[in-house]
Amino acid sequence: MSTSYAEPVLTWYARNARDLPWRAPDATPWAVLVSEIMLQQTPVARVLPEYLSWIARWPTPAALAAEPAGEAIRQWGRLGYPRRALRLHETAAILVARHGGTVPADLDALRALPGIGSYTAAAVASFAFGQRHAVLDTNVRRVLARLVAGQPWAGTASSVSVAERRLAESLLPAEPAVAARWSVAVMELGALVCTAAGPRCDDCPVARECAWLAAGRPGVSGAAAMAGAAARASGAAGASGAARRRTQKYEGTDRQCRGRVLAVLRATDDPVRRADFDAVWAGQAQLDRALDGLVADGLVDPLPDGRFALPGSAPLSR
Numbered sequence: 001m002s003t004s005y006a007e008p009v010l011t012w013y014a015r016n017a018r019d020l021p022w023r024a025p026d027a028t029p030w031a032v033l034v035s036e037i038m039l040q041q042t043p044v045a046r047v048l049p050e051y052l053s054w055i056a057r058w059p060t061p062a063a064l065a066a067e068p069a070g071e072a073i074r075q076w077g078r079l080g081y082p083r084r085a086l087r088l089h090e091t092a093a094i095l096v097a098r099h100g101g102t103v104p105a106d107l108d109a110l111r112a113l114p115g116i117g118s119y120t121a122a123a124v125a126s127f128a129f130g131q132r133h134a135v136l137d138t139n140v141r142r143v144l145a146r147l148v149a150g151q152p153w154a155g156t157a158s159s160v161s162v163a164e165r166r167l168a169e170s171l172l173p174a175e176p177a178v179a180a181r182w183s184v185a186v187m188e189l190g191a192l193v194c195t196a197a198g199p200r201c202d203d204c205p206v207a208r209e210c211a212w213l214a215a216g217r218p219g220v221s222g223a224a225a226m227a228g229a230a231a232r233a234s235g236a237a238g239a240s241g242a243a244r245r246r247t248q249k250y251e252g253t254d255r256q257c258r259g260r261v262l263a264v265l266r267a268t269d270d271p272v273r274r275a276d277f278d279a280v281w282a283g284q285a286q287l288d289r290a291l292d293g294l295v296a297d298g299l300v301d302p303l304p305d306g307r308f309a310l311p312g313s314a315p316l317s318r
Contacts, residue, residue: 005147006173006182008205013185016192017056020044021117022127029128030101031055033091036120036127037084044191051078060264062101064092070310073299082271083297086311087115099271105129118160123183132179134168139190140183144168147196150211150217212257257281264302271307 006102019103021027022035038047038134054075058064064072076085091113095101103124104110110121121134134274141160145153193200201207201217214220250256258278264272281287289307294300302310 004176004209005171005206007183009189010178010181012205013181018044018192021050021055026038027128028061029097029105029124030058030061031105032128033103033116033120033124034088036123037088037115038079038318040081040120042080046079049073050077058092059091060101061095064089068312069298070265070301070312073262073310074313077266078259078263082299084115086298090114091116101126105131107131107133115182125239126180130180132172132174132176133183134165135170135183135187136164137187137190139194140168142196143186143190144171145193146199146212147206149209150215150218151219152157152212157181159303163177166244171282175210196208254286254290255295257283257286258294261287261290261294262299265310269304269313271303271309273307277308 013059017023020035022032035047036050037049039052040134042266058067069086072085073082094113095103100108105125106126107121107125110116110124111118116124118232119135119137122135123137125131126133126135141164142153144164145151148167148171171182173182181193189204193204199217203209203215204210207213261277264276264280277287277291281290281313291300295302298311301311301313303309
């Protein structure tokens with residue numbers, strides 16, 4: 001481990017880390033796991049209120065497993081990608097049935113849970129149990145690419161390369177607890193300072209060692225560089241707001257249609273008829289496609305009488 005990286009990054013984190021509930025000393029492994037699932041493809045600001053409500057209602061896997069899957073989908077609200085709620089419910093049931101109602105510390109056991117890949121397993125093992133693993137999310141990959149390799153990692157590769165993993169592992173401190181803290185510190189550095197569009201290099205604790213900065217910040221457009229400079233000059237907390245990437249269209253998409261359907265179901269404890277969905281979406285072909293997809297994904301139960309309900313939330317005789 002290069003102490004020229006470790007000491008300044010860990011010191012910076014101690015002074016600048018956001019006060020997030022899943023980082024609290026008393027956060028349980030279940031709380032950490034829930035936060036990691038919620039944070040997949042979703043920003044912290046949107047996750048925070050939903051996380052607090054979820055943990056207040058279901059502080060343990062057993063509490064969630066005792067309720068129908070439909071209640072998890074209802075509680076998920078507008079967080080997006082609701083299959084994550086279904087996977088959390090499946091995970092809770094598995095934890096109760098196979099692990100005594102607790103989250104396992106073993107990396108392979110974590111990977112075997114629904115919806116948990118290599119990143120999430122490593123994050124839970126590190127942040128909940130203080131283990132020594134390379135935790136490679138987008139922020140960490142970008143920081144290490146710039147800091148060590150001098151490359152403007154653009155986030156185009158969805159899978160972590162062997163070279164990236166070897167680099168991350170080579171930088172881990174030997175002591176597991178310190179390695180876990182290093183992992184979250186680098187993640188926070190990428191989220192707050194070494195951002196994609198407007199990196200705040202003047203505020204970076206390892207700017208002097210950064211190969212990318214020494215090379216003249218290759219790959220950053222003039223607009224992004226200017227926007228980042230303007231944000232630094234104004235003291236803005238988040239330069240990532242500058243030169244934003246184009247966002248994917250949402251209005252009129254199948255995703256929006258699916259969200260409208262689920263909103264109708266979440267708003268009532270009773271099954272609903274097909275006509276109830278017509279009131280929130282005009283395109284019949286798209287609505288049929290959305291319903292078929294939601295049923296196939298296990299997010300909606302079609303009932304024998306032609307009505308629809310959240311999974312397990314309505315007796316068939318109702």
